[in-house]
Amino acid sequence: xxxxxxxxxxxxxxxxxxxxxxxxxxxxxxxxxxxxxxxxxxxxxxxxxxxxxxxxxxxxxxxxxxxxxxxxxxxxxxxxxxxxxxxxxxxxxxxxxxxxxxxxxxxxxxxxxxxxxxxxxxxxxxxxxxxxxxxxxxxxxxxxxxxxxxxxxxxxxxxxxxxxxxxxxxxxxxxxxxxxxxxxxxxxxxxxxxxxxxxxxxxxxxxxxxxxxxxxxxxxxxxxxxxxxxxxxxxxxxxxxxxxxxxxxxxxxxxxxxxxxxxxxxxxxxxxxxxxxxxxxxxxxxxxxxxxxxxxxxxxxxxxxxxxxxxxxxxxxxxxxxxxxxxxxxxxxxx
Amino acid sequence: xxxxxxxxxxxxxxxxxxxxxxxxxxxxxxxxxxxxxxxxxxxxxxxxxxxxxxxxxxxxxxxxxxxxxxxxxxxxxxxxxxxxxxxxxxxxxxxxxxxxxxxxxxxxxxxxxxxxxxxxxxxxxxxxxxxxxxxxxxxxxxxxxxxxxxxxxxxxxxxxxxxxxxxxxxxxxxxxxxxxxxxxxxxxxxxxxxxxxxxxxxxxxxxxxxxxxxxxxxxxxxxxxxxxxxxxxxxxxxxxxxxxxxxxxxxxxxxxxxxxxxxxxxxxxxxxxxxxxxxxxxxxxxxxxxxxxxxxxxxxxxxxxxxxxxxxxxxxxxxxxxxxxxxxxxxxxxxx
Numbered sequence: 152x153x154x155x156x157x158x159x160x161x162x163x164x165x166x167x168x169x170x171x172x173x174x175x176x177x178x179x180x181x182x183x184x185x186x187x188x189x190x191x192x193x194x195x196x197x198x199x200x201x202x203x204x205x206x207x208x209x210x211x212x213x214x215x216x217x218x219x220x221x222x223x224x225x226x227x228x229x230x231x232x233x234x235x236x237x238x239x240x241x242x243x244x245x246x247x248x249x250x251x252x253x254x255x256x257x258x259x260x261x262x263x264x265x266x267x268x269x270x271x272x273x274x275x276x277x278x279x280x281x282x283x284x285x286x287x288x289x290x291x292x293x294x295x296x297x298x299x300x301x302x303x304x305x306x307x308x309x310x311x312x313x314x315x316x317x318x319x320x321x322x323x324x325x326x327x328x329x330x331x332x333x334x335x336x337x338x339x340x341x342x343x344x345x346x347x348x349x350x351x352x353x354x355x356x357x358x359x360x361x362x363x364x365x366x367x368x369x370x371x372x373x374x375x376x377x378x379x380x381x382x383x384x385x386x387x388x389x390x391x392x393x394x395x396x397x398x399x400x401x402x403x404x405x406x407x408x409x410x411x412x413x414x415x416x417x418x419x420x421x422x423x424x425x426x427x428x429x430x431x432x433x434x435x436x437x438x439x440x441x442x443x444x445x446x447x448x449x450x451x452x453x454x455x456x457x458x459x460x461x462x463x464x465x466x467x468x469x470x471x472x473x474x475x476x477x478x479x480x481x482x483x484x485x486x
Numbered sequence: 487x488x489x490x491x492x493x494x495x496x497x498x499x500x501x502x503x504x505x506x507x508x509x510x511x512x513x514x515x516x517x518x519x520x521x522x523x524x525x526x527x528x529x530x531x532x533x534x535x536x537x538x539x540x541x542x543x544x545x546x547x548x549x550x551x552x553x554x555x556x557x558x559x560x561x562x563x564x565x566x567x568x569x570x571x572x573x574x575x576x577x578x579x580x581x582x583x584x585x586x587x588x589x590x591x592x593x594x595x596x597x598x599x600x601x602x603x604x605x606x607x608x609x610x611x612x613x614x615x616x617x618x619x620x621x622x623x624x625x626x627x628x629x630x631x632x633x634x635x636x637x638x639x640x641x642x643x644x645x646x647x648x649x650x651x652x653x654x655x656x657x658x659x660x661x662x663x664x665x666x667x668x669x670x671x672x673x674x675x676x677x678x679x680x681x682x683x684x685x686x687x688x689x690x691x692x693x694x695x696x697x698x699x700x701x702x703x704x705x706x707x708x709x710x711x712x713x714x715x716x717x718x719x720x721x722x723x724x725x726x727x728x729x730x731x732x733x734x735x736x737x738x739x740x741x742x743x744x745x746x747x748x749x750x751x752x753x754x755x756x757x758x759x760x761x762x763x764x765x766x767x768x769x770x771x772x773x774x775x776x777x778x779x780x781x782x783x784x785x786x787x788x789x790x791x792x793x794x795x796x797x798x799x800x801x802x803x804x805x806x807x808x809x810x811x812x813x814x815x816x817x818x819x820x821x822x
Contacts, residue, residue, distance in 0.1 A: 383596035386556055387659070391610040392583030395576075402598055481643040482599055 155485035156474060163466050170462045171222075175215045175455050183449045205249055218455065221246045226256055250450040258441060258453070259460075263423070265336055266430070266437030269353055270422050273360025273429075278415065281365040285372025286407075289380060290399055292373075300369065307366030316359045316432035323355060330354050333434040356433040360426060364418070371414050375407040382406075409479045416472035420464035496699045497530040497553070497667055502562035504545070504552050508774060520774045522548045524723035524781075525562070527800065530667075535693065535700040537714030537731070539707060539746070541770065545723040546703045547591070550669040553701065554586050555579060566667055584614050584663035589689075591672040593652035597644040603630070603655055604640040610662045629658040632695075633688060650681035654688065661692065669701045674709060682706075686713055707750045711735055716806075719743040722781040723773055725800055729807040739809045742782050780812065788813060 202208050228239035245254040288297040324332035331352045340346045380403050388402045427439035445453035477483045505519035523545040530536045552559040564571045590596035607626045627637045633654040674682040704710050718728040727740035738744040745764040766785045777784050783793040792812050800810040
């Protein structure tokens with residue numbers, strides 16, 4: 152297992168280098184440049200100096216190699232400095248946002264908390280409600296519970312989040328006035344009152360996300376459970392005289408969760424990446440919002456870095472899903 | 487072979503019926519039923535092996551499952567060791583499980599892939615006995631030895647074994663609680679020919695040692711001939727003939743049994759050349775739309791008018807031989 156993981160990690164290096172090059176070139180060659188953001192009233196010499204200060208006058212290949220060095224060597228050095236108080240970074244140039252001139256990773260650090268809280272909570276709640284629903288739907292399939300579940304899952308999956316989000320705002324924030332219509336990023340939880348406000352303002356975005364993810368996960372759980380409940384070993388378990396909950400939860404569910412866990416692992420990068428749409432609708436100032444802002448402002452280093460981090464996470468969680476599969480299913484052995 | 491002077495029946499089945507409803511249309515109304523098993527009656531004496539043969543889809547496996555209430559029969563009584571299994575509530579049925587067990591057809595699919603041999607075999611012990619871990623492990627080892635598995639394999643997973651070994655695990659699992667009655671649902675169908683004989687011999691040894699009673703379901707006539715004391719031939723959800731093994735194989739009475747047995751290959755070429763092969767015309771009718779009268783009347787070479795209107799009843803026509811066919815009806819002589 153360990154050698155397999157190491158081999159996969161080694162193989163991931165050329166993959167990631169290729170991805171980084173493609174991302175860098177695509178973002179760089181896309182129309183729109185930071186130069187167009189500089190007001191026309193600024194004299195050409197000053198304009199030239201600003202471009203040079205950004206490093207935007209260098210050829211694209213040079214900028215790519217510099218960015219690689221910054222991403223893989225300098226930024227980790229600063230990260231270690233931040234943890235252990237060392238000075239490995241040595242004042243080297245970090246990846247700077249062209250928008251704010253702040254290091255990109257500092258911006259990510261500030262935004263990550265919001266994203267993880269809201270999107271992460273949505274994902275966790277989705278799993279908590281989806282798995283029992285999926286199990287029961289499969290156990291009593293074609294019952295009214297299953298039919299209603301199928302209908303809701305179809306709605307949850309097919310109606311886009313920008314629609315359900317706005318719908319919930321109209322109903323619960325505007326008409327009923329139960330919840331705030333937007334997420335206040337500046338709120339810090341210090342006592343019970345602020346904690347309550349935090350829960351209240353999270354309610355709507357979390358509901359939207361939970362509905363969407365729960366629809367998907369409950370479908371996976373249901374079909375996987377149905378597969379397993381029809382298997383002979385479930386009949387064997389019944390013939391052994393086990394209690395029905397033991398048959399369903401111990402035998403069928405444990406085997407059914409193998410593909411579900413894989414799907415969950417593959418969905419993890421999206422928690423980090425945030426849901427761009429939900430963050431936009433509810434004004435959650437997270438990673439997704441940062442990416443949109445950077446795209447609008449032609450902030451190339453920010454876009455390149457964020458996109459590349461997503462790519463890294465997807466590669467890593469693919470590996471995690473494969474390893475989990477090997478751990479959960481004794482029939483699969485990696486070497 | 488039997489210990490008792492008068493063979494006492496361990497299993498008595500009366501009018502066992504298993505219909506699966508068919509729903510169709512927009513409102514999923516019930517439009518009919520698949521008559522998988524349609525009024526099957528037989529009994530099995532203690533220590534006896536009853537073979538149950540028939541072609542695919544004739545309801546053999548459904549009979550086996552309904553007997554152990556692994557599916558709920560539509561009608562009928564199944565008395566196992568003096569208790570009607572079909573009317574037991576969930577708790578009493580569970581308490582009854584140790585006495586009746588099943589060996590399944592597919593040894594790969596019938597073992598939970600995430601459990602080790604020890605867990606698989608010991609699980610019935612967890613449920614039905616209050617034994618401590620050591621005693622259970624000792625029993626698991628004892629069972630593994632009884633079925634011819636190396637006791638060092640206790641911590642391995644089912645996928646690490648060959649098909650024959652897996653079926654031995656399935657048998658050990660079924661025997662864990664000392665059952666009286668074991669349904670063997672095509673236990674050898676998924677195995678190599680060379681392994682089949684080993685498993686059948688193992689089942690016979692175990693029967694001799696622990697006085698087991700078997701219902702041996704199979705489509706392999708030569709294996710049934712080897713292991714069974716009496717044989718029931720099923721066609722389309724009903725028993726066509728139930729006879730002692732020797733009598734059935736020497737001289738089948740029911741036209742279907744005759745046709746079925748004529749398909750058994752003979753090892754002796756001189757006899758094989760002379761045998762009369764009865765080839766039935768047409769296909770088996772759908773169990774959802776049974777022909778009126780005898781269900782075999784559509785293909786029977788000897789069918790006459792009465793066969794198409796009246797269902798023949800299983801009746802004893804010779805000592806120990808039951809046949810469901812109007813040809814043997816003593817009240818009316820066969821009209822050809």
